Amino acid sequence: MGGQGQQPMAGQSPPYYPSNPYMQFYPGGPQMQGMPPQVGGMQVPQMPSGQPSGGINPPGMLPTEESYIENILRLNAGKEATVYMTFENNDQWNAKVFKGIIEAAGRDHIILSDPQTGKRYLLLMIYLDYITFDEEINYNYPFNGASPGMAQFPPR
Secondary structure, three states: OOOOOOOOOOOOOOOOOOOOOOOOOOOOOOOOOOOEEEEOOOEEOOOOOOOOOOOOOOOOOOOOOOHHHHHHHHHHHEEEEEEEEEOOOOOOOOOEEEEEEEEEEEEOOOEEEEEOOOOOOEEEEHHHHEEEEEOOOOOOOOOHHHOOOOOOOOOO
């Protein structure tokens, strides 16, 4: 029989895959059910689960975004911007430049309007390379007194 076809007992690594001693330091690593993870005899603080970190959301409202680029774009809504994007594997155009007024921004998109043509563009952040402005941009990082609609994070 020589170990062929044998299944390891629960909580054990198969003999041909040695266990990784560092797995205890990673989320989802082996730990006892219901017990807080410990490192070197010290208890590791745990984040509460269930509720997103954005706080309580009013009914019918989207959760507060938790990344930075859309916050900067929201601070500069109404300003003219040039948005540079790359669309890989596109035979007609690989890179494209959009120029217009920033109307809105979310975690995964930018809404830009072109005042000369009246067109509005819904641009996906996944294609974003960078954005330029011909004027000074607003960048007021809210450390203590956060602006409404801005993501809040504790300082490091």
